[in-house]
Amino acid sequence: MKPFHIAFVIPSIDHKSGGPSAAIAFIAKTLLDLGHKVTLLTTDKNIDPKEGGMIELDPQVDLRIFPLKGKINQKLIHSPHLVFWLKQHISQFNLLDIHSIWSLITSQSAKIALQNNIPYIFTPHGMTSRWDFNKHPLAKSFFYFFHFKKQWEKANAIRFVTEKEKNDCILPINSFCAIIPYFIEIPKEILEEKPKAIINEIILPKNDPVLLFLGRIDAQKGVIEMLQAFDYAWRQNPKIHFFVVGPSSGIYGQKAYCIYQSLQSKSHIHWLGPVYGKDKWYLFKRADIFITLSKNEGLPIAVVEALGMGKPVIVTRECNIFGLDRYGCGIYVNDNPEEVASSLLLLIENNERLLEMGKKARHFYESHYSQEVVSQKLIDFYFQIIRNK
Numbered sequence: 001m002k003p004f005h006i007a008f009v010i011p012s013i014d015h016k017s018g019g020p021s022a023a024i025a026f027i028a029k030t031l032l033d034l035g036h037k038v039t040l041l042t043t044d045k046n047i048d049p050k051e052g053g054m055i056e057l058d059p060q061v062d063l064r065i066f067p068l069k070g071k072i073n074q075k076l077i078h079s080p081h082l083v084f085w086l087k088q089h090i091s092q093f094n095l096l097d098i099h100s101i102w103s104l105i106t107s108q109s110a111k112i113a114l115q116n117n118i119p120y121i122f123t124p125h126g127m128t129s130r131w132d133f134n135k136h137p138l139a140k141s142f143f144y145f146f147h148f149k150k151q152w153e154k155a156n157a158i159r160f161v162t163e164k165e166k167n168d169c170i171l172p173i174n175s176f177c178a179i180i181p182y183f184i185e186i187p188k189e190i191l192e193e194k195p196k197a198i199i200n201e202i203i204l205p206k207n208d209p210v211l212l213f214l215g216r217i218d219a220q221k222g223v224i225e226m227l228q229a230f231d232y233a234w235r236q237n238p239k240i241h242f243f244v245v246g247p248s249s250g251i252y253g254q255k256a257y258c259i260y261q262s263l264q265s266k267s268h269i270h271w272l273g274p275v276y277g278k279d280k281w282y283l284f285k286r287a288d289i290f291i292t293l294s295k296n297e298g299l300p301i302a303v304v305e306a307l308g309m310g311k312p313v314i315v316t317r318e319c320n321i322f323g324l325d326r327y328g329c330g331i332y333v334n335d336n337p338e339e340v341a342s343s344l345l346l347l348i349e350n351n352e353r354l355l356e357m358g359k360k361a362r363h364f365y366e367s368h369y370s371q372e373v374v375s376q377k378l379i380d381f382y383f384q385i386i387r388n389k
Contacts, residue, residue, distance in 0.1 A: 003034075003035045003036045003037065004036055004037070004094040004095060004382065004383075004386055005036070005037040005038075005039070005092060005093050005094050005095075006031065006036065006037070006038055006039070006093065006094065006095045006096070006097060006382065007038075007039045007040070007041055007086075007093045007095070007096050007097070008024050008027075008028065008038070008039070008040045008041065008096075008097050008098075008099060009041045009042070009096060009097070009098045009099065009105065009106060009109040010024060010040070010041075010042050010098075010099040010100060011042065011043060011045060011077045011100055011103045011105060011106070012042060012043060012045040012046050012047070013040065013042045013047070013054055013055055013057070013063075013065075014045065014046035014047050014053060014054055014055065015046075015053055015054070015055055015247075015274060015276050019125065019182070019298065019299070019300060019301035019302075020099050020100060020123075020125045021055040022055060022182075022184075022301050023099075023125075023182045023301065024040065024099060025055055025056065025057055025058075026182070026183060026184060026185060026371070027183075027375075027378065028040065028057060028058055028061050029057075029058045029185075030183075030371060030375045030379075031379070032058050032060045032061070034379070037062070038058075038060070038061050038062065039061070039062040039063075039064065039093070040057070040061050040062065040063050040064065041064050041066070041082055041085075041086065041105075041109070042063075042064070042065055042066070043065065043066050043067070043068045043077065043079050043082065043105065044065055044066070044067050044068060045068055045074070045077065047065065053276075056277070064082075064085065066079040066081040066082035066085065067079060067081055076103065076104045077103035077104055077105055078103075078104035078105060078108075079105055082105055082108075082109075083105070083108050083109075083112070086108075086109060086112050087112055090112050090113065090116045090118055091116065091118075093118055094118075094119075094386050095118070095119050095120065095121070095382055095385060095386055096109060096110070096113045096118060096119070096120035096121070097120075097121050097123060097159075097382075098110055098120055098121065098122050098123070099122075099123045099125060100123075100124065100125055100127060101122060101124050101127050101128065101148065101152070102127060102140060102143060104147065106122075107143075107147045107148045107151050110122070110151035110152075110154075110155065111150075111151055114150075114151060114154055117389070119156040119385050119386060119388075119389045120155060120156060121155060121156055121157040121158065121159055121385060122152065122155050122157075122158050122159070123158075123159045123161075124158070124160070124165075124169075124298065125161070125298040126165055126296055126297050126298030126299075126320075127298075128165075128168070128169040128170060128171050129165070129168040129169070129170065129296050130168065130170050131220075131295055131296035131318075132296055133170055144171070152171060152172075153172065153174045153175070154175075155175045156175065156176065156385050156388070156389075157175050157176045157177065157178060157381070157385050158173060158175050158176075158177050158178075159177075159178050159179075159180055159381065160177060160178070160179050160180075160298070161179070161180065161181045161182055161298045161299040161320075162179065162181065162298065162299050162320040162321070162322075163179055164320045164322070165179075165297075165298050165299070165320055166179060178381050180374065180377050180378050180381060181299055181304075181368065181369055181374055182299055182301060182304060182369065182374070183369055183370060183371045183373070183374035183375055183378075184301065184304045184305055184308055184365075184369055184370075184371075185371055186305070186308035186309060186365070187278075187281055204241055204286075205239075208239045208240065208241055209237075209239065209240045209241070209288045209289070209348040210240070210241045210242075210243060210286055210287045210288050210289075211230060211240060211241070211242045211243070211287065211288070211289050211290075211291055211344065212242075212243045212245065212283060212284065212286075212287035212289070212290050212291070212306070212311075213226055213242070213243070213244055213245065213246070213290070213291050213292060214243075214245040214246055214275075214280065214283065214284075214290070214302045214305075214306075215245075215246045215292060215300070215302050216246050216247055216248075216249050217244070217246055217247065217248040217249055217252070217253040217256050217257075218249040218252055218253070219249075219252045219295065220294060220295050220296055220297075221292055221293065221294055221295075222292065222293025222294060222295060222316070222335050223244070223252075223256045223293075224252075224255065224256050224259055225293050225335045225336075225337050225340065226242075226244075226291055226292075226293055226340070227242075227244070227256065227259055227260055227263060227269065228259070228263075228337035229293075229337040229338070229340035229341045229344065230242045230265060230268075230269065230341070230344070231263045231264060231265045231337075232337055232338055232340075232341035233341040233344045233345050233348075234264070234265035234268055235264070235265070236341075236345055237345060237348065237349070238265075238268070240268065240344075240348060241268045241269075241270060242265075242268060242269045242270065243270050243272060243283055243286075243287065244260070244269060244270065244271050244272065245272045245273070245274070245275050245280070245283060246273070246274055246275075247273065247274045248273075257271065281309075284305060284306060284309040284311065285309065287306075287311055288311070288312075288347075288348065288354060289311060289312050289313070289314060289344065289347055289348070289354070290302070290303065290306035290311045290312070290313045290314070291313070291314040291315070291340075291344070292313075292315055292316075292319065293315075293316050293333070293335045293340065294315070294316055294318050294319045295316070295318055295335075296318055297318060297319050297320050298320065299319075299320055299321065300315075300319050300320075300321070303315060303319055303321055304321075304365065304369045306361070307329065307330075307361045307362070307364050307365040307369070308362065308365040308369065308370075309361075309362075310358040310359065310361050310362040311358060311361055312329055312330060312331075312347060312354060312357035312358060312361055313329070313330040313331075313361065314330065314331050314333055314340065314343055314344060314347070315330060315331075315332060315333070316332065316333060316334065316335060317332050323364070323368075324364065327360050327361075327363070327364045328356070328357060328360045329357050329358075329360040329361035329363075329364050330357075330361070331343045331346075331347070
């Protein structure tokens with residue numbers, strides 16, 4: 001089949017948006033390398049460097065950033081400029097891949113595609129779960145029935161990234177479904193130099209064990225429970241350190257920071273804020289264990305990155321990554337801080353086991369989330385949707 005032209009639609013492509021932005025960046029580069037055309041339609045939400053900045057994209061991506069003008073448009077993520085542009089150019093695309101769902105630009109983009117007989121798919125990134133819906137149930141019910149129901153039901157396909165994400169979907173599934181995870185490219189070389197972002201903040205003895213969390217400081221990630229768990233563990237092993245890395249989110253972020261400041265172990269908790277690019281990979285390399293206590297996910301990119309870096313992980317089953325225990329590269333926990341602390345201590349007190357789990361983590365990544373394994377499945381999926389138009 002000849003090369004196709006795909007448009008990705010996403011409310012924001014900033015670093016703070018985390019997994020969805022990173023996933024699109026990897027997909028876009030792969031498609032471009034294979035000779036396909038990629039256009040990315042997004043808004044100016046959070047692209048100011050002070051707000052997190054835009055994620056790095058392949059320069060060949062036809063990037064279209066549209067303004068969110070006014071408080072109402074910012075709240076609803078509605079850009080009349082994007083809608084107008086897409087109406088004028090929709091015929092040039094073979095397919096729209098619409099990421100995230102609870103925004104007007106996603107529903108309006110799907111509506112334009114439907115009206116012009118252009119196939120489109122939704123990639124919801126965990127946003128169809130009961131947990132996510134319950135954050136704003138009345139607003140989302142209204143949005144679904146008055147702005148989104150037809151577009152969702154008429155979609156050519158829904159792409160879920162895990163089987164559990166599909167099973168947890170509370171919206172009716174009338175469309176063809178595919179389960180295709182994200183794929184992540186791990187840098188072949190990572191600098192040994194300590195990043196400027198932390199060079200003046202952290203002086204660690206070389207052999208002190210390091211726990212890493214990287215993600216939004218948000219209730220969804222269970223950051224407060226992680227802080228409490230680390231404090232329990234530190235009281236029994238005062239050599240351990242905890243890197244807390246990521247942008248804070250509203251009131252929860254403030255509460256988590258206050259708890260961190262109140263803990264006995266705070267001198268061993270390194271609250272670094274957002275760290276990106278090569279500095280992020282340095283932190284992965286320095287860490288011994290990665291942790292997240294997610295309440296809801298599509299598929300957490302940071303966990304996949306940790307596995308790719310050969311790091312054992314401590315996660316909840318709500319992360320939607322299964323088989324870690326069978327492969328011997330991770331431990332499943334609930335979000336009880338004392339239980340998490342016990343699991344952490346169990347790992348850091350056995351260095352040989354940690355090293356062996358790290359090797360198995362890399363193998364798990366290569367078997368499930370590497371570009372070689374996943375990218376062709378996604379491209380075949382796109383071709384299938386275009387052929388069946």
